[in-house]
Amino acid sequence: MSAVLGITNVTRRFAGLIAVNDVSFTLNQGEILGVIGPNGAGKTTLVSLISGTLAPTAGDIAFEGRPITKLPAYQRARLGIGRTFQIMRPFPGLSVLDNVAVGALFGHGGGESDLDKARELARAQLDFVGLAKFADQRADELGGPSRKRLELAKALAMQPKVLLCDEVMAGLNLVEIDEVIEVLKRVRERGISILVIEHVIKAIKSLSDRLLVLHHGEKIADGDPDTVLSDARVVEAYLGRRRA
Ligand SMILES: Nc1ncnc2c1ncn2[C@@H]1O[C@H](COP(=O)(O)OP(=O)(O)OP(=O)(O)O)[C@@H](O)[C@H]1O
Numbered sequence: 001m002s003a004v005l006g007i008t009n010v011t012r013r014f015a016g017l018i019a020v021n022d023v024s025f026t027l028n029q030g031e032i033l034g035v036i037g038p039n040g041a042g043k044t045t046l047v048s049l050i051s052g053t054l055a056p057t058a059g060d061i062a063f064e065g066r067p068i069t070k071l072p073a074y075q076r077a078r079l080g081i082g083r084t085f086q087i088m089r090p091f092p093g094l095s096v097l098d099n100v101a102v103g104a105l106f107g108h109g110g111g112e113s114d115l116d117k118a119r120e121l122a123r124a125q126l127d128f129v130g131l132a133k134f135a136d137q138r139a140d141e142l143g144g145p146s147r148k149r150l151e152l153a154k155a156l157a158m159q160p161k162v163l164l165c166d167e168v169m170a171g172l173n174l175v176e177i178d179e180v181i182e183v184l185k186r187v188r189e190r191g192i193s194i195l196v197i198e199h200v201i202k203a204i205k206s207l208s209d210r211l212l213v214l215h216h217g218e219k220i221a222d223g224d225p226d227t228v229l230s231d232a233r234v235v236e237a238y239l240g241r242r243r244a
C-alpha cells in the first residue's frame, strides 16, 4: 500500500502547552483511518497541521511523497487535501448550493473557474450527501445535522484525494450517524483516502480500517481497530475516562 500522507515526528506547541507531541503515522491510499482520543487530545490540531491552517513547531508532512510542510492551506487544497471543520463555518448569507460551489471554486487542481460549472458540481455533491432539497435555502437556516452534511459537501466539492473529517457525526442521532457512515464509505469507493475523527466508538469502529489513538498530544496506539480498542493504555486513557 502506498502512503498518501506521511506525518513524521510532528509537534505543535501553543505557548506552554504541547497539543501534538512527536506524532508519526501514514495514511494509505484508499484507507479509512479513524482518529480517537479524549477531549483536548490534539485531534483537531492534527487536522489543522495536515490541512495547513496551522504550522507545526517541528516535524514534516508529506503528500504523495512530496514535502508540503511549508505550503499554505490553499496550495494544499489544490494538491487534493480537503477538510471539514468541527466548528462549522458556513457563509451564512449564501445559499446552501453556493456554499458548496465555493468549495468547487477553490479545490483540487486550482478548482473550477466557471461559476455555472461550480454550481453544477456543487449540486451533485448536495445530492450525494442528501441535501439536494435544501439547495436554495440560506445556509444559516439549516439545522445542526444538515450543517454537518453541508461541511462534507463543501469538502467533497473540492474534489480531494484526501478527506479529513473532524467530527462530522457529532450531535447526530443513530440513524443519521449510519447515513453519514454510508456516505463516507461511498466516498472511499471513489478512491478518496479518509482520516476521520469521531467520538462515537461504534461508528468509528464500523467505518475504520485502522485506528489511531491520541492522548495528551501523543500517539498511544495505531493499528487494527479491535486490537487498538482492547489495548490497556487505550482503555485507561479513553474508554476508562468515559466510563468514569
Ligand atoms: N489556537 C490554540 N491556542 C492555544 N491552545 C490551543 C489552540 N488550539 C488548541 N489548543 C489546545 O491544544 C489542545 C488540543 O486541542 P484540540 O482542539 O486539538 O483537541 P481535540 O482532540 O480536537 O479535542 P476535542 O475532542 O474537544 O475536539 C487543547 O489543550 C487545546 O486547548
Ligand SMILES: [Mg+2]
Pocket (backbone or CB within 6 Å): 043, 044, 045, 086, 166
Ligand atoms: Mg477537536
